[in-house]
Amino acid sequence: MSTLSASSLFNVKGRIVLVTGGGSGIGKMIAAGFVKNGATVYVAARKESQLKEAVEDLNKLGGGKAHYIVANVGSKAGCDALIAEFKKREKKLHVLVNNSGISWGAPFLDVPEEKGWDNVFAVNVKSIFYMTAGLSDYLIKGSTSDDPGRVINISSTDSVVPWSENLLSGDGNGTWSYQPSKAAVNHLTTQLAVKLGPSQVTVNAILPGYPLRPPIHQLFTDLPPSHSFFPSKMTAFGLKAAGEEVLALGQPTGRLGKTEDMAGVALFLASPAAAHVTGAQIIVDGGGRYTRTRIAAQVKL
Template sequence: MTIDSWPKFSFHTTAEEVADTFASILRGKNVFITGTSLNGVGYEAARAIAKYAGLVIITGYNEERLKRSFDEIKKSVPTANIRCLILDLLSQNSVRKAAAQVSADLDHLHVLIHNAATTNFGAPSKIHGYSLHPGVIYTNVFMRMKETNSFPPELSSIGLIKGAATTVVAAFDPRLDSTPGAYLDDCQVAMDEVAPHTSDAGKAAQFPGPKHAPPPPAFTKPDQYLLVLCFSYYRLLLFTMSTLATSSLFNVQGKTVLVTGGGSGIGKMIAAGFVKNGATVYIAARKEKQLQEAVADLQQLGGGKVDYIVANVGSKAGCDALIAEFKRREAKLHVLVNNSGITWGAPFNDFPEEKGWDNVFAVNVKSIFYMTAGLTDYLTKGATANDPGRVINISSTDSVVPHSENLLSENGNGTWSYQPSKAAVNHLTTQLAVKLGPSQVTVNAILPGYFPSKMTAYGLKTAGKEILATGQPTGRLGQTEDMAGVALFLASPAAVHVTGAQIIVDGGGRFTRQDIAAQVKL
């Protein structure tokens, strides 16, 4: 596995997502984790890895807390094979004793996770990390004590004897012939991001460094996988050497996405893009049969996961019900796509109030506000400036085109409320962008032109796809890839600094088009 082929995780990939990605490597392996106190970084890693590993040895110096971690992991993963081992990394005798016990019990230790830390010591202002090395690690080599100069120079002040803020950044000394030889001193983030539990006094203190520390582990093969991760308060930061690669810039793998109106049309197109690229997607709409059919179609794409929630966002109560059901199923949300929309067509002098105006604004505008407000706590959970929550509102080029009736409008009918509702979506998008920006959430709008959907069905049937396509500068209507691509961009690392934007996706049709107006509700 080369550096270029490393999986690309976001700044807030969870331990579970990393374990799931490396399931084939972890399955059946013996794993040793230091510092696994309940609710800590080591505990989160152990709980995630326990789903796949053959054996997970959790360690700590406090027997009571270690037992609590054991009980909670078993409760979370009943099938897990877990062992507890008392290990005080401030004591060389304790390290030697633990080494002897592990060596006696196991032929091999496959995965070694250096995690243990202490807040009793300060830390130098450079990253301390977490190493996951799915190569065979000889336990007698791991536990043998050598002088500190066995480590590369940049690691001389940290080690397993006196840890600080999530040790050790596992750079393996190239002087040892059997190791990959990777120096990772470029992997740096602010100390308060990596270890917010470390006190200010601790951060400022001078870290003395141990007199002795275990040497870098030796491996049976020089080409074993090397994955270096750094925790940010129960989360993982993946260091990669190719952040400008498209696989990294546009990565949405592991994201959780909710798409309203996702059973058909543009919503289904967007959902398809996320599912294909490894996201967990929920689609919501009023009609369960339509949702079931959409899920069946989307599941064939592979990559991610998809499920549905029956909901009607035409009222605040309906939005609240959808939000409650989503929160019952998930603990986080990375991307909210407000796509639900309706229209109504009727004559200018006989345009109905409730069906024509009230219902259209309730679904097209109010639902965006209520869904976003109700899920802000989930969107901001774990969000950072470099990995914000995302809101994507689906507007329309009708918001910038004033024609509500034309030759395609039978008997002079017009969609008089639809255009103003979509103009309101544009303005609401900028309002929400300003409001939620400081909370690390971006809000953007996509303005589609002619795409095959229920909304455009009347015009496509009346005028024909060919005629509408020839009226486009690009000579065609919108396709799934066009819509999915923009949505993926807005949800990816490439769009971290994009908010309040209104992106038109119409093939230039707004310059030449005539609007489609329906005779009845679409």
């Protein structure tokens, strides 16, 4: 029964992993977990300078190896370009982490159509479909019921709670498109799990949580998705502006999320321990969703 040992159950050594939006925030946290445990990880994002810095940091961890690919998954053409570049470098993909995402905040009566809705859904939802479909042959190749290919989609607790405004949104501002886009990610995850299951590929979602919202829409432009109470460039503003207050109101665990929290769940979903897990939606928010109503009640409508 050697397969019951922790070193076997959670082994990802030698796996080839692609993480979109892997240059910062939660994507980088997940990439770090894979690199540290012996995987070869490709991080993809739009900004090469950010990717270079991320890869340098990741390669200091030892264990595996990190590489980067400059890409923009905001369109099918962008997804196709990333897929083509990855396929030039590798012959197989074990784990696809669809982490890229954006948000947009605006007043309820003045949400721009293209940036406020179309672009949010293009990056948050469509990219998951096109990346997964385009790499399905690489995920299926060599996969078995005991060693399936893995897709991990990064959703948000915003997908299961309705509040688009909170203490940090500012009067009348909210992220009206972000919540439904992440709800769509959850449903798409189950659709893809059904589609790819017979081909020995599992598809699961992680829902990081308890979102902070900066007060003006400019702060959402060109930034990673807002999976807060996990320190990142997007959440830095909120934590500085009202970190202690929001932490006290919204975190039953009394602490911020850490790299280990995100990396641990991702490693589980990519490891032999989760070979029989598909279509799951795992919330990682320290219980913050349970106190969301208290915070929402203090927002002026």
